[in-house]
Amino acid sequence: MDTPHAIDVAVIGGGPAGLQAALTIGRVHRRATLFDDGRYRNATVAHMHNVVTHDGTPPAEFRATARAQLAAYATVDVREERVETVAPLDGGGFLLTGGSGHEVVAAAVVLATGLRDELPGIEGLDALWGDLVAACPFCHGHEAAGRRVGILGSAAAPHLSRILGPVAGSLVVLPHEDEAPDGLPDGVAVAPGRVERAHRDGDEVVLTLADGREERVAALFVAPRFTQSAPFAAQLGLELNPSGCIRVDELGRTSVAGVSAGGDLAHQAALPMPMVSVVQAMAGGQLAASGALMGLLSAAH
Numbered sequence: 061m062d063t064p065h066a067i068d069v070a071v072i073g074g075g076p077a078g079l080q081a082a083l084t085i086g087r088v089h090r091r092a093t094l095f096d097d098g099r100y101r102n103a104t105v106a107h108m109h110n111v112v113t114h115d116g117t118p119p120a121e122f123r124a125t126a127r128a129q130l131a132a133y134a135t136v137d138v139r140e141e142r143v144e145t146v147a148p149l150d151g152g153g154f155l156l157t158g159g160s161g162h163e164v165v166a167a168a169v170v171l172a173t174g175l176r177d178e179l180p181g182i183e184g185l186d187a188l189w190g191d192l193v194a195a196c197p198f199c200h201g202h203e204a205a206g207r208r209v210g211i212l213g214s215a216a217a218p219h220l221s222r223i224l225g226p227v228a229g230s231l232v233v234l235p236h237e238d239e240a241p242d243g244l245p246d247g248v249a250v251a252p253g254r255v256e257r258a259h260r261d262g263d264e265v266v267l268t269l270a271d272g273r274e275e276r277v278a279a280l281f282v283a284p285r286f287t288q289s290a291p292f293a294a295q296l297g298l299e300l301n302p303s304g305c306i307r308v309d310e311l312g313r314t315s316v317a318g319v320s321a322g323g324d325l326a327h328q329a330a331l332p333m334p335m336v337s338v339v340q341a342m343a344g345g346q347l348a349a350s351g352a353l354m355g356l357l358s359a360a361h
């Protein structure tokens with residue numbers, strides 16, 4: 061087993077939140093190690109949108125640019141490694157243990173491990189996720205402009221129909237296992253019945269219903285269930301919001317001193333759920349890094 065290393069901040073997660081947190085820490089020459097086990101929430105996405113100066117950039121290119129820029133900061137180290145446990149140490153700081161048994165001691169921790177999505181159990185849906193099937197109309201709607209667009213499930217259908225109304229040529233809601241939704245805007249069609257399968261045909265999604273009917277749409281919007289992708293909130297006993305995301309204050313600080321969190325996995329109590337986007341994740345990562353650094357500065361006095 062390696063000798064534990066003492067660093068200022070361990071950043072767990074190499075998506076937009078963790079990359080920004082590591083950059084912020086590097087800018088003031090604090091020692092940071094960023095851990096990344098390569099499982100990004102937008103892994104299936106070819107082009108990300110609604111990111112000013114990066115509208116249409118492949119996420120992998122965005123991450124590669126961020127890594128290249130981080131390499132200019134001598135106090136920042138990036139490790140392709142999964143962290144298994146984070147444990148508080150008597151007297152302050154945290155012990156991180158990696159999958160290989162490798163250990164790191166850090167004065168503070170920034171959690172940026174993101175969320176995992178769980179789609180409705182419809183055959184073929186997972187294969188289209190991030191391509192023709194998506195959750196966020198700001199990320200994907202424009203690419204289907206003027207065409208027929210589907211919304212799966214009723215809960216978010218009234219809200220999504222209003223957002224997508226000016227973008228789509230027409231809208232159809234597929235309640236699937238829900239009751240038909242109330243409060244849809246005029247002109248939105250409803251295709252009742254259980255959806256059995258989804259597959260791609262050219263640039264369309266074909267949805268096959270239980271009675272054999274088919275609906276063809278240029279894009280399908282779904283509201284996935286999400287969960288924490290890493291066990292650290294539970295390991296550290298962090299306070300959660302009703303959404304299941306980590307509760308943070310205005311500086312990304314969690315309920316445990318020395319632990320900050322930013323990105324999809326965390327939000328302030330005033331919000332019902334995280335504002336899921338690359339820009340928001342970067343902002344959250346920067347706040348979490350600031351919260352961690354403030355803790356280090358006040359501990360030094």
Ligand SMILES: Cc1cc2nc3c(=O)[nH]c(=O)nc-3n(C[C@H](O)[C@H](O)[C@H](O)COP(=O)(O)OP(=O)(O)OC[C@H]3O[C@@H](n4cnc5c(N)ncnc54)[C@H](O)[C@@H]3O)c2cc1C
Binds near residue numbers: 074174191324337338
């Ligand atoms: C289908 C889809 C399309 C999207 N399209 C867009 C878009 O067009 N525009 C937009 O702004 N947003 C988009 N988003 C949202 C965006 O991808 C997320 O908001 C953003 O990636 C969140 O960043 P993050 O850093 O919080 O988490 P992630 O990007 O998910 O990064 C989490 C990181 O934590 C690491 N990790 C997790 N556990 C461990 C561990 N135990 N040890 C080490 N590392 C660990 C992962 O490997 C990864 O590096 C999309 C999301 C989805 C699902």
